[in-house]
Amino acid sequence: MTDVLAPGAVIGILGGGQLGRMLSVAASRLGFICHIFEPGAEPPAGQVAHRVTTASYDDEAALRAFAEAVDVITYEFENIPTSALDLLEGLRPIRPGREALRVSQDRLVEKNFLADLGLQTAPFANVETRADLDAALATIGAPSILKTRRFGYDGKGQARIMQDADADDAFASMAGAPSVLEGFVNFSHEVSVIAARGLNGEISCYDPGENVHKDGILHTTTVPANLKSPQRMDAVLLAAKILNALEYVGVMGVELFVTPGGLIVNEIAPRVHNSGHWTQNGCVVDQFEQHIRAVVGWPLGDGQRHSDVEMLNLIGDDVDQVPEFAKEPNSAIHLYGKAEVKAGRKMGHLNRRTGPAN
Template identity: 50%
Template sequence: MTKQVSPLRSGSIIGILGTGQLGRMLSLAGAQLGFKTHIYGPEENAPASEVSWRTTTADYRDETALTHFAESVEVVTYEFENVPQETANFLSQFVPVRPPVRALDIAQDRLTEKNFLKECGLSVAGFQNIETYEDLQEVHARFDGQGIIKTRRFGYDGKGQWRMTPETDLKALLNEIDNRPAICEAFIPFDGEVSVVAARSTSGQIATFDMAENIHENHILRHSFVPTGLADSLKQQAADMARLLLTELDYVGVLTLEIFVCQDKLLINEIAPRVHNSGHWTIDACATDQFEQHMRAVAGWPLGSPNRQYDAVMTNLLGTEINHIDSLAEDEMTKIHFYGKHEAKAGRKMGHVSRLFKVGHRPDREGYKLF
């Protein structure tokens, strides 16, 4: 029997699995709504702990720690999709887990995800499961040698991905994959990558943020531009995709769709059952941001307005880029967010900035530079 949670009152405790910057920003948004957050994860001194009411530092499979955690909270959510399913299933014996465990299930495995999206009638790039050398040969022929191999699980920021070209040595590639479950996706010569962040409440209310166009550098998100230059019909199509998935999954919380734009077609690249880096611009440019929206949904509250009052360019700050406070803060419309991480390792996401512009005045993405 799970506890009743709708709507949670001020002072209620929300559990968050995961201790990184997304958990930190969820915690801050929750605090504005009067909630205490209890953070759970294996890392010591993590970004989310500094701003949360309580932290449990324990392994995701530590059932004693999980039981205590569940007993202390009214509802559990998560900041990343690689929370072990066993963990989520175990917790859901005691408290509601939002978004639903099924969304984790789907998002954790690229093959399950692609099949699910296809079953929902949504467009995805061609894909094929890879287990053997013969699978690689077959897909190489089927996709004219143009593909991306991705491990089915635990890939992020380009990790666990290999480009396949007509020249690729398939034996060497198989060695690289090293027996990890993988799929091959047809290589899509896309015109751009966009994302849509949307939320659904316990009562089925849906709110969708404006889409962002995302620019990656070295497989890491560098900039998100809002609004995109897409036609209204494509924007509507993306919002409809989000609505369909949220409803199909009986979803509660924020869901992100990463989408390839191929001329006048949208192909879903992947979905993330959580707040997303490409939605960080909402903190400063929208009436309600993705973090607040997620916490409202998880707490059984009605959603807030996703209305956007500025154009925005969000840029991730990597490594020592966060040390340049004077140049970052020179423009009074540049909103600064640092995550309080201790070590500025090269390529590590240490913070982000959102530059705000009057609606209709965002800079062109060609040649855009933060500094």
């Protein structure tokens, strides 16, 4: 088991935002040293990690030095340039592996992957030309939503098509980027499963959380989610199917639409996920530690939930309410160390413990 790392080993994390920050804290709890690679100056994760490399993803010397200074590499975001991954994977293990990134970096590849597994997705069609869009609309119809295949997150790179007349504007807004047209799904609510797979193939899932979005950004996640017992089971089984198919190592967020016809996979994220932040105050081993345990080859936590939690994202000037939140007796504040407040920027989150788990 040479793949198992002992405390004192160095974990390299690509990306220095809040996810890298919370991964770093979790890793330190297990006695690991963290080294962040991040192009931006003064990254949030740099305040809590032992070492930081500030360099661009096309700086080959910096990437090489980073890889040689760490024992394993993981990441907080899926849109890492392929050239950087090509260089790094020759030097150190990257977990989760390339296949998960290849699939999740491209909406079309991801949809086809999910459909091939027999999972339900929204109806979708590839759109590279204006003619493709017309053809797609003829099949899928409006309302629907045009999304760039790559680099979209938090509602960015998306355009709604409420009627056929919106097609021109929507196509123009993609600025020539290859896109996917997705049909609207008539769902009652969204849930997500935070699932983990260990180096030895064991799988552990947290209880699904129910997500509410505001302005295209996650607003709250509540556990337990409003799900019937068989739906809960379905959610976990389909997440496991995805992780096994990818021979995945680490934590993945799987977003699901709940419909009368069953669960529909919205998207997958090959990393710790905003909708799993509640685990910090709901479980003995949270999603960040779970990811680190997988990446270093340790046994996974069992995912058991001891508390009911509502996670509230603090976006932009929501963070001004922290003095009020600090007075709440059962709320845990988690701030990301970002100096500048901007509209739409994730500044922190609040985990409200609403009671013991049933």
